[in-house]
Every structure is written in structure tokens, then in C-alpha cells.
Amino acid sequence: MSLPALVDPGPPLAPHRAARFARHLTLPGVGDHGQRRLAAARVLVIGAGGLGAPAIQYLAAAGVGRLTVIDDDRVELSNLQRQVLHTEGDLGRPKAQSARSAVALRDPEVVVTAMAARLDPSNALALFREHDLVLDGSDNFATRYLSNDAAELTGTPVVWGSIHQFAGQVSVFWPGRGPMLRDLFPDIPDADSIESCATGGVFGVLCGAVGSAMAAEALKLLCGIGEPLIGRLARYDALSARWDELRFHADPDRPPVLDLEEVAVACRAQWPHGRADDISAGEVAARLERGSAGLVVVDVRSTAEREASRIDGSFHVPLERILARGWAAVAEVLAERAVDGRDIVIACQAGIRSARAIDALTASAPAGLPVRNLAGGMNAYLALAPARWSTRRDLHR
Structure with missing residues (x-):
């Protein structure tokens, strides 16, 4: 035919x-x-x-x-x-x-x-x-x-x-x-x-x-x-x-x-678990310790959750804001602090809300910009060692 x-x-x-x-x-x-x-x-x-x-x-x-x-x-x-x-x-x-x-x-x-x-x-x-x-x-x-x-x-x-x-x-x-x-x-x-x-x-x-x-x-x-x-x-x-x-x-x-x-x-x-864009808590911690340029952690949890624990240097962009505004919500926070985010890791408590955030960001994020999901979320990160996380208030809330 x-x-x-x-x-x-x-x-x-x-x-x-x-x-x-x-x-x-x-x-x-x-x-x-x-x-x-x-x-x-x-x-x-x-x-x-x-x-x-x-x-x-x-x-x-x-x-x-x-x-x-x-x-x-x-x-x-x-x-x-x-x-x-x-x-x-x-x-x-x-x-x-x-x-x-x-x-x-x-x-x-x-x-x-x-x-x-x-x-x-x-x-x-x-x-x-x-x-x-x-x-x-x-x-x-x-x-x-x-x-x-x-x-x-x-x-x-x-x-x-x-x-x-x-x-x-x-x-x-x-x-x-x-x-x-x-x-x-x-x-x-x-x-x-x-x-x-x-x-x-x-x-x-x-x-x-x-x-x-x-x-x-x-x-x-x-x-x-x-x-x-x-x-x-x-x-x-x-x-x-x-x-x-x-x-x-x-x-x-x-x-x-x-x-x-x-x-x-x-x-x-x-797709909610075991996503291809997952990055392990161990890899994130190791890269942050090496001072990897361009690696940015965006925390989509609530303010109360961040008061209990957070990744040092992470930025707070609540999930609701991302769902409403897409990539613009993240870009605005990075621009305010003159941060060059070439590799973005999205974090929540268990890895579920961060997966939702990535789905919302995909349509509007710059082409080719890696946006990755912290596998297991803060639960996995906190399990590594207390020295890798902070309960202190910092400039990146």
C-alpha cells in the first residue's frame, strides 16, 4: 500500500x-x-x-x-x-x-x-x-x-x-x-x-x-x-x-x-516512584560537599516542615506556588539571589510532592535544563548522617 x-x-x-x-x-x-x-x-x-x-x-x-x-x-x-x-x-x-x-x-x-x-x-x-x-x-x-x-x-x-x-x-x-x-x-x-x-x-x-x-x-x-x-x-x-x-x-x-x-x-x-529523573540522597550530599557549581536544591515542602529540618543552602518554593506558576516560581527565587541553577534538584519529605512539582515544571523549564527528583526526599537525606542537614534558620528559607 x-x-x-x-x-x-x-x-x-x-x-x-x-x-x-x-x-x-x-x-x-x-x-x-x-x-x-x-x-x-x-x-x-x-x-x-x-x-x-x-x-x-x-x-x-x-x-x-x-x-x-x-x-x-x-x-x-x-x-x-x-x-x-x-x-x-x-x-x-x-x-x-x-x-x-x-x-x-x-x-x-x-x-x-x-x-x-x-x-x-x-x-x-x-x-x-x-x-x-x-x-x-x-x-x-x-x-x-x-x-x-x-x-x-x-x-x-x-x-x-x-x-x-x-x-x-x-x-x-x-x-x-x-x-x-x-x-x-x-x-x-x-x-x-x-x-x-x-x-x-x-x-x-x-x-x-x-x-x-x-x-x-x-x-x-x-x-x-x-x-x-x-x-x-x-x-x-x-x-x-x-x-x-x-x-x-x-x-x-x-x-x-x-x-x-x-x-x-x-x-x-x-511514574510516581522510581522515576528516570531520580537522584539519590547520597549523590546530592556528595555533590554539595564538593561544592558542585550549579547544583541547586529546591524544597517544595511547607514552612513548618522546613523549620524541623532542611538541606543547608536549599531554596524554598512551596509546591502550591510551582503548580500555579510553573518554572517562573523557581526562576524568580534564583534570580533574587543571583544563583546560576544549571542542575536543579527538587526535594520534599518522601519524594511524592517533588515528583508532582517536576511534572509541573517540565512544560515551562528551559530546554535541556536538568530537573531531578530527590529519591526518597528528606527522609532519605536525613538517614545519611546528622552532619549533612541543618535545623538552623538560614538565608534560603
């Missing part, structure tokens, strides 16, 4: 760009017009991990003009076995920023916007409307269904992939052109219904096979060539080296997606 190209051709290619993409220019169905379509395309990639890493590399290498990478996680040593976009030099960096740096080394003319944030109900619709195509390489059910629902509400096509141990899946969900994720899997599974990569493991090279297949589907859609995986779920088993296919259709009895309310409930249920 051939479909029209998603993107109109951009301006003629400069000679050095034509030389770079010479093997595309002679390719039937791509050619000059197809390459100019890729150059004009705007693609959102959700996740710069196992699937996003190979997909981002191939999209950039193919000459996709503008990429937005959204990922709220940081590069860890255990990622390097499969997330080939990152290196040891990127350890500790936000994955979105690491991805931007990697693309710049490959092709500095590809424009990459790095969002060190989570796709959530507050930003999904705007992001989907701003892009021609979305690649969903997320690793949790809440985000996958959020992508589906945002796609249905905005009409934006999604290339979807998932992996588990030795097997992976790829499909294309294009509203109005074929069935969606909710036609294939109607209900949002529980977060723990399938083992995570951390507990169940994942075959590293599987990510390359599935992520590359996702990139291929994206390029086909952008250029209007071939038969996309609409209404088809391609399944790959790395142990048997076999691809097979499941065909599926739209469910005529499925209620249409009218808003993000249902998926927002799932997001709140699946």
Missing part, C-alpha cells in the same frame, strides 16, 4: 549535500525530490536509548533536516552494551544532549533539539503538532499509550517499536490511514506486567535490528515510497533469525480517543 509522502520537497540541495547523499540520489523512488523531502522533515524521537540510538544515527545519516530528541534519562555504564549512540565520555550526561552531540559529529547541518525531559500529557500534543512524524522508542507502557493517543488527537503518524530480551516488534500507526496501537492492544497493561531490561535483560544487537527497521519505516513515510507497516506488526526473533508478521485491523467498536485524561491517569500511576 503506497501512500503519499509526508513532506514536500525543500529547496535544491547544495553541491556538497548532493555529494554526501549521492547514493540516495540514484536510488529509485528517492532521488533528488526524496532527499529534499528528508531535508525538510521534522521528526520527533521519543527515547535515546536502545531503539532511539540506532534510529537517530540512521535518520541523521540519511539527511533528515530536523530532529527533536526527548529523553529524561542519563547515560549509565550499563547502557553502553546496546545504546551505541553514547560513549564512556557521556556517562552522567542527559541522553538527549549526548544524542545531539553524536549527531553533530556525524553531520553538523542536521538540527537537533535536545529535550532532557519526559513526554507527558502536558507537552505531548504540542510536540506532536510541531513534527511531521514521531518515532516511539520508549520503554514503558504509559508513554506508548500516550504516544498513541496524542497521535490520534493530532493526526500525526507514529513509527512504533519495542524490544524484550531476544525479540522485537515494529509497526506504523497513522491516524485515518490504518489501525492504531489501541486496536492491537486495547488496554494499558500494568507497569510490571513485563520484565524491564534491567531485570529481564536485552540482547544488545537486537536494538540495532529493530531500531534500524524503525528508521527504514520513517524514511519510507517521509519520501512516500514502499509499503509501510500499517496494519502489520513485524516481529523479529534474534535467536531464530526470523521475521514474521501479524496483520490487524481497526476495531469498529473501539471508542475514539477524545482527550488525554485516561492516559494521564496511567502516567500518574506508573
Whole structure:
């Protein structure tokens, strides 16, 4: 089933760009017009991990003009076995920023916007409307269904992939052109219904096979060539080296997606603990003791709670103020004291209210600014040692 190209051709290619993409220019169905379509395309990639890493590399290498990478996680040593976009030099960096740096080394003319944030109900619709195509390489059910629902509400096509141990899946969900994720899997599974990569493991090279297949589907859609995986779920088993296919259709009895309310409930249920943006109390204490420049702790508890205990040097911005004013509430306090907050840690008593504050800040905080959740809150911090905290009044109440 051939479909029209998603993107109109951009301006003629400069000679050095034509030389770079010479093997595309002679390719039937791509050619000059197809390459100019890729150059004009705007693609959102959700996740710069196992699937996003190979997909981002191939999209950039193919000459996709503008990429937005959204990922709220940081590069860890255990990622390097499969997330080939990152290196040891990127350890500790936000994955979105690491991805931007990697693309710049490959092709500095590809424009990459790095969002060190989570796709959530507050930003999904705007992001989907701003892009021609979305690649969903997320690793949790809440985000996958959020992508589906945002796609249905905005009409934006999604290339979807998932992996588990030795097997992976790829499909294309294009509203109005074929069935969606909710036609294939109607209900949002529980977060723990399938083992995570951390507990169940994942075959590293599987990510390359599935992520590359996702990139291929994206390029086909952008250029209007071939038969996309609409209404088809391609399944790959790395142990048997076999691809097979499941065909599926739209469910005529499925209620249409009218808003993000249902998926927002799932997001709140699946994300409150063990967030990817968590930072441990031990790491915060160690960094503060070293005098790490740019690390700022924002306490969202009540005044009475801060009277009992607080982190020395922390700033007080009550949760209610953040919920009402977003990032402006924090920025105002930092500006009053001429503080350069390049790495923001949000703290409450147990880590629940701080997670709510981060969700409210994500939509309005400056792009790429790390906003992290103090895991376990003050309870975890106080458990370290009395010398690490203060009951004194200070200038940063």
C-alpha cells in the first residue's frame, strides 16, 4: 500500500549535500525530490536509548533536516552494551544532549533539539503538532499509550517499536490511514506486567535490528515510497533469525480517543516512584560537599516542615506556588539571589510532592535544563548522617 509522502520537497540541495547523499540520489523512488523531502522533515524521537540510538544515527545519516530528541534519562555504564549512540565520555550526561552531540559529529547541518525531559500529557500534543512524524522508542507502557493517543488527537503518524530480551516488534500507526496501537492492544497493561531490561535483560544487537527497521519505516513515510507497516506488526526473533508478521485491523467498536485524561491517569500511576529523573540522597550530599557549581536544591515542602529540618543552602518554593506558576516560581527565587541553577534538584519529605512539582515544571523549564527528583526526599537525606542537614534558620528559607 503506497501512500503519499509526508513532506514536500525543500529547496535544491547544495553541491556538497548532493555529494554526501549521492547514493540516495540514484536510488529509485528517492532521488533528488526524496532527499529534499528528508531535508525538510521534522521528526520527533521519543527515547535515546536502545531503539532511539540506532534510529537517530540512521535518520541523521540519511539527511533528515530536523530532529527533536526527548529523553529524561542519563547515560549509565550499563547502557553502553546496546545504546551505541553514547560513549564512556557521556556517562552522567542527559541522553538527549549526548544524542545531539553524536549527531553533530556525524553531520553538523542536521538540527537537533535536545529535550532532557519526559513526554507527558502536558507537552505531548504540542510536540506532536510541531513534527511531521514521531518515532516511539520508549520503554514503558504509559508513554506508548500516550504516544498513541496524542497521535490520534493530532493526526500525526507514529513509527512504533519495542524490544524484550531476544525479540522485537515494529509497526506504523497513522491516524485515518490504518489501525492504531489501541486496536492491537486495547488496554494499558500494568507497569510490571513485563520484565524491564534491567531485570529481564536485552540482547544488545537486537536494538540495532529493530531500531534500524524503525528508521527504514520513517524514511519510507517521509519520501512516500514502499509499503509501510500499517496494519502489520513485524516481529523479529534474534535467536531464530526470523521475521514474521501479524496483520490487524481497526476495531469498529473501539471508542475514539477524545482527550488525554485516561492516559494521564496511567502516567500518574506508573511514574510516581522510581522515576528516570531520580537522584539519590547520597549523590546530592556528595555533590554539595564538593561544592558542585550549579547544583541547586529546591524544597517544595511547607514552612513548618522546613523549620524541623532542611538541606543547608536549599531554596524554598512551596509546591502550591510551582503548580500555579510553573518554572517562573523557581526562576524568580534564583534570580533574587543571583544563583546560576544549571542542575536543579527538587526535594520534599518522601519524594511524592517533588515528583508532582517536576511534572509541573517540565512544560515551562528551559530546554535541556536538568530537573531531578530527590529519591526518597528528606527522609532519605536525613538517614545519611546528622552532619549533612541543618535545623538552623538560614538565608534560603
